[in-house]
Amino acid sequence: MTATVLPFQVLQAPENWRTVDFISDLHLQEQDTATFKVWQTYMHNTTADAVFILGDLFEVWVGDDAVAHHVFLQHCASVLKLCAATKHVAFMRGNRDFLVGTFFLHECRVQDLQDPTLLNFASHKILLSHGDAGCLADTSYQEFRHMVRQVNWQSTFLAKPLSERESIARQLRMQSESLKKDPQTLYADVDDGWTAQWLAQTEATCLVHGHTHRPADHHLDLGLSLSKTRHVLSDWDAAAPRPRAEVLRWHSTGKHERVSLLAQ
Amino acid sequence: MSNPQVELHIAGKGVILIELDAEKAPISTENFLHYVNKGHYDNTIFHRVIPGFMIQGGGFEPSMEQKHSDAAIQNEGNNGLKNNKYTLAMARTQAPHSATAQFFINTADNEFLNHTAPSLQGWGYAVFGHVVSGTEIVDAIEEVKTGRNGFHDDVPKEPIIIEKAVAL
Numbered sequence: 001m002t003a004t005v006l007p008f009q010v011l012q013a014p015e016n017w018r019t020v021d022f023i024s025d026l027h028l029q030e031q032d033t034a035t036f037k038v039w040q041t042y043m044h045n046t047t048a049d050a051v052f053i054l055g056d057l058f059e060v061w062v063g064d065d066a067v068a069h070h071v072f073l074q075h076c077a078s079v080l081k082l083c084a085a086t087k088h089v090a091f092m093r094g095n096r097d098f099l100v101g102t103f104f105l106h107e108c109r110v111q112d113l114q115d116p117t118l119l120n121f122a123s124h125k126i127l128l129s130h131g132d133a134g135c136l137a138d139t140s141y142q143e144f145r146h147m148v149r150q151v152n153w154q155s156t157f158l159a160k161p162l163s164e165r166e167s168i169a170r171q172l173r174m175q176s177e178s179l180k181k182d183p184q185t186l187y188a189d190v191d192d193g194w195t196a197q198w199l200a201q202t203e204a205t206c207l208v209h210g211h212t213h214r215p216a217d218h219h220l221d222l223g224l225s226l227s228k229t230r231h232v233l234s235d236w237d238a239a240a241p242r243p244r245a246e247v248l249r250w251h252s253t254g255k256h257e258r259v260s261l262l263a264q
Numbered sequence: 265m266s267n268p269q270v271e272l273h274i275a276g277k278g279v280i281l282i283e284l285d286a287e288k289a290p291i292s293t294e295n296f297l298h299y300v301n302k303g304h305y306d307n308t309i310f311h312r313v314i315p316g317f318m319i320q321g322g323g324f325e326p327s328m329e330q331k332h333s334d335a336a337i338q339n340e341g342n343n344g345l346k347n348n349k350y351t352l353a354m355a356r357t358q359a360p361h362s363a364t365a366q367f368f369i370n371t372a373d374n375e376f377l378n379h380t381a382p383s384l385q386g387w388g389y390a391v392f393g394h395v396v397s398g399t400e401i402v403d404a405i406e407e408v409k410t411g412r413n414g415f416h417d418d419v420p421k422e423p424i425i426i427e428k429a430v431a432l
Contacts, residue, residue, distance in 0.1 A: 112385070151384050
């Protein structure tokens, strides 16, 4: 069910769902076969009724037409399709893969989620977001985000030849990598006020998001003895010196846990 | 004035008769008739067939050679016409205003293709006509075996050829 008058999407989970999984920030890319394999195995084996992918599944997405030219992306599409044949798979765009198209998702039988989306699961109201929109202190990123989310910018970008778009994406990535290496770079976190405002508006009890790569459960003090939580998902990198691939698994009872997919 | 109609003569299968909505989709209608009248669609194929979704054609020769097309047109996805079963809509790339010659026939009510907002994801696909007769041919095309061909998925193993498109 989608409520169109609200500034957020509402998704009513079917009554028979017992478990839902949340993942994000896998940054899948051709060079990183280790992370892809962990994801592929997970998508094939998960016992959850639904898998919610909350952005940055892909390291970069320059347009749906790239799928026809890259076997790696075709493999990713096959994994999504195969998983979606037996369970509910939903995808929300992140800051890396915001250009994923409705056509691509439809062909993979994956639900297209708006950011944010309110998930009503059993008796729980869980707000889902990628999280980048809430990093308000990073004003230069917010300006960039505003620009690249404009339909005119996106149309102009997508009208460029695929090779040119891939070259632009490479340049942007190099800039971002060099920023990462600069010890002066400070990464903004999701803003508490932003979180509180969305939780109030949606009447959700918690926010689940990714983006910051800082997995933790933050308890928010909103006064009036309200207990609200911000659950931050882990990024995935199976080839890193400190490998990680984690699922936030939520049960209809309200119990939730972080499941590591890598052998300890 | 009555709406224009176009016959798509499908090799070995018969004629799909299409009525165009010149009032609600004037740009797409004129564009489609332009390609029909210059013979662009003659000897092209339905190169993308996805059961339960749509059949797409008008851009490739039977050898899967892509045909040259003219300038892209304005997306009329916001004209109120819905991507319901057996309607005709303009195909395009992800950029909203990028349709040229290729079109598709919806083989299901594809609500997710309808216009919801003037955004990249919300622009939708412009419906500009519907099948008047020959729906059984559309159904038959939807059933053919498909596979991968070069950069393209869902390509019929045996080409489904539009022998000619005729404006009535």
